[in-house]
Amino acid sequence: MIITELCNIIKNEMELAEGRIVIFSGSYNAPYDSEIFVIISQGNSKIIASKNEFDESTNEEVKTVTLYTNFTVEITSKNESAIERKEEIIMALTSQQALEIQEKESFKVFRIGDILDLTFIEGASNLYRYQIPVAISHLKQKRTNVNYYDSFEKTEVIDDE
């Protein structure tokens, strides 16, 4: 999955420890310490194209959708690590490793948005929080078996006369 690959890229490039980067879900608990914590979530998708094809070699219907999907990378910390290292997210997504993974997994980092400062949301708790939107171009494909007719019975017409 693309979101897992994004996590891998950022984790490896920023050398984050296990558990310091998660995919957003309703059940994750933020850590109690002050160090960096990264949350990646998936947002809206824009449909660029969709098509159905028949693969004669396997007798399968191949359904393909091409999309731009917006992902959001949030970097947080109670200490100043998030302020100092937020740019490393962008460096990670444009790194050589990222390019290799994109080629291998057939997706492309299309556009990386500005770094948004969301620190004010946390108010007095003093949690530094930055959000980086990332648009990714990718395709999704599904194959299903379909009935295939390659022969037809001849229709018999009986004339009474």
Add this chain to the structure above:
Amino acid sequence: MSVPNMSRALRGWVKPTLIKKIEKMTVDFRVVETEIDFNVMLNKQPSPEKTIDRNLQGNRAWKWWSLIIQDTILLNVDDIIVINNIEYRILNITDWSESGFTKYTAIEDFT
């Protein structure tokens, strides 16, 4: 002056109970929940009405419980535990471990 060790006094008041604590861990960047079993000496009773009266209006409708466990602190705030197939969320901990027990305030979990 502090409360004396209550272990003997609690002996007839608590009973052996199996508690399943739901632990969260990150596997492949996703939060995975696993259950860990604890056998504890537990006393579970509804929270006193006076305590519930002091809560916020919406919170008073929740099912509040006081759990007394004859042990040092085993649970943390926001932990989810399962007792007899009912989920409880720990909201508060009073550390009486010097006296031989820990008191927790819990609600029947709403998720």
